[in-house]
Amino acid sequence: MTESLYEEVQHFYxxxxxxxxxxxxxxxxxxFTEDGVFAAxxxxxPQEGRGSIERGAHEAAARLAAAGVQHRHWLGMLEVAEQPDGTVLARTxxxxxxxxxxGGAAVHxxxxxxxxxxxVAGELKVRHRQVCRDDLPAA
Structure with missing residues (x-):
């Protein structure tokens, strides 16, 4: 892995x-790629395909707006590993x-x-995302 790949992934996120x-x-x-997957x-x-991922995000954004809540995502402890097939594994x-x-901010x-x-056309895209909440059993 080159330092520039790590920095590129940081900027992407x-x-x-x-x-x-x-x-x-x-x-x-x-x-996300057109055929991207968001699993949690x-x-x-999982949500499969960019359209499905976008619809789910619109629904979540509407719920937050209706509740008057602002979310901020803070990513850290990034690990980046280029794979033999040219894909990039990123864990955070x-x-x-x-x-x-x-109100006051709190970890949700x-x-x-x-x-x-x-x-895709020289830009990083998510093909597959797996999110695991710490308060729930692993998938």
């Missing part, structure tokens, strides 16, 4: 999470911080995240 936290759901969903141990079935811990309007969830990243 910075852009991706900013899109999500600022309600730019379409831009966030565009960081909090859901019985993620804290989701929730701040209600007029603690998770681990494992992504399979691929290059």
């Amino acid at each position: 910075g852009r991706q999470m900013r899109h999500l936290d600022e309600g730019e759901v379409t831009q966030w969903a565009a960081t 141990n909090a859901r019985p079935h 811990y993620a804290l989701i911080i929730a701040t209600p309007k007029g 969830l603690s998770t681990s995240c494992e992504d399979r990243l691929v290059r």
Whole structure:
């Protein structure tokens, strides 16, 4: 792994999470491949395909807006490993911080995240994401 790949992945996550936290759901969903998968141990079935991922994110954003809550995703402890097939395995811990309007910020969830990243037209995209909430049994 080169230092530049690590930095590229860091920048990718910075852009991706900013899109999500600022309600730019379409831009966030565009960081997944067309056939991307978002799996989580909090859901019985993964979301398959960028359209499904985007619809789920729009629904979540609407629920947060209705509740008057701002989420911020904080990713850390990043590990990056280029795979023999050219894909990139990226593993992080993620804290989701929730701040209600007029209230104080608090950690809402603690998770681990494992992504399979691929290059599409020279840009990193998520082909498969597995999120595991720490408060639930592993998937």
